[in-house]
Amino acid sequence: MSRLVVISNRLPLGDNPSGGLVVALDDALRSSGGLWIGFSGETVAQPSDTLTFHDGAPFQRASFDLADADHDAYYLGFSNSVLWPLCHGRADLTDIVPDHANGYRRVNARIARLMVEHLRPDDRIWVHDYQLFPLAAELRALGVRNPIGHFLHIPFPGPADCAAMPNPHELFEWLSQYDLLGFQAQRDLSNFTESARQLAEIEHLDGNRIRLCGRMLRRDVFPIGIDTASFIAEARNAQEEDRMRTLTGAQMMIGVDRLDYSKGIPQRFRAFQLLLENHPELHERIAFLQIAPPTREAVEAYRDIREETEHLAGRINGQFATVNWTPIRFIHRPIPRHVLAGLYRQARIGLVTPLADGMNLVAKEYVAAQDVSDPGVLILSRFAGAAETMGEALIVNPHDPWEMSEAMARAMCMTANERRQRHSILLRGVVEQDVSWWSAGYLDALAMTQ
């Protein structure tokens, strides 16, 4: 079997990965071996012109540094102040700066140059996410003929958001240099197809084959999963459960998200406030734990969301707390995975209500962590990719606080029988479509492109 070379912006060198991409790739590479290349997380005055290798079982890692100005332009600028908001339907939050687009192209070209000398002729190359859209074009320009696939972890924008990019045609030219484009959900495949039809040249051949900007490639949907077996084991072993139960004495509702404006955290706080206003019988019976580690704080929109969230939590606690009960606890830092698993298991409600999300792995982790004899209820946004395959959750519109608060009330009084029925169907999906199923399906499809 040829070597798998994975490349993503983020390369976790520490122990506690957070973010769907690193969690999934870490799980995938543990089973297949190979090489994972990514950004070290360090900005330096003079970046090295070679990759730094970090050996260690069961797969190899190689990192690159970035100059401050490149990090600002490529990561904070074009990736997270143009592409991220557009992919999440927030054109109003974009900050388009021509220098950032140049920096984005420059960094992708540099990564291609750093990679190329380490590639073997039979390597399969798997590129991840929006930070690296131009990478295949840069590798092709250096003569790389290997199969190169791309997987997009976040939503693909529809025509209106694509059209708000500085040079929309360029996006499709970049994408045309891959052999396989993978998306999280049917929604993304449809957006891609419609956007390409309106803004570039696309022709449908047979099956999943298309001609995009003159080049033949394949595209398909590969919904990402989690390492379900290990998460189930982690949750069973978690000792945190009993400790938390003694701490609160109320049923717990849990939310776990990076503090990102796409996650809909203020909207869910407002829905919780409405629940407490309309259901006084639930006072002291429900406690909401929101875990939201900081992310991309150098981007203004992320600083704003932190202020808004803390302010709302304070207001709701001020309005409803009693000496025995704090309605919302807000934890603004990463939590070890085994502790997270135990918290999910203890929570009667898992609240996953993004305004837009590629898949959302928290939804799957919550289901995997439940005690099958007394499982909790997943409340899931219709705008998470996960909603396409997790229809047994309580599906809600995250913009509608009334609907969300009524879903919370319904979850609180749902019978054990209904909870078990819903959960067993959800769990079957999360077990069958786990991270190995996802990566095997993607890599089989990549092999078919040759």
Ligand code: ADP
């Ligand atoms: P995204 O990729 O946008 O961050 P996902 O929901 O797909 O969203 O993935 C988030 C991943 O990060 C999950 O595996 C989740 O467990 C992990 N995570 C989120 N918040 C924390 C936290 N506070 N501590 C540790 N892990 C976290």
Ligand code: F6P
């Ligand atoms: O899953 C989407 C994603 O943007 C990944 O590319 C990324 O690793 C994760 O969210 C966390 O974001 P960041 O790497 O910018 O902290």
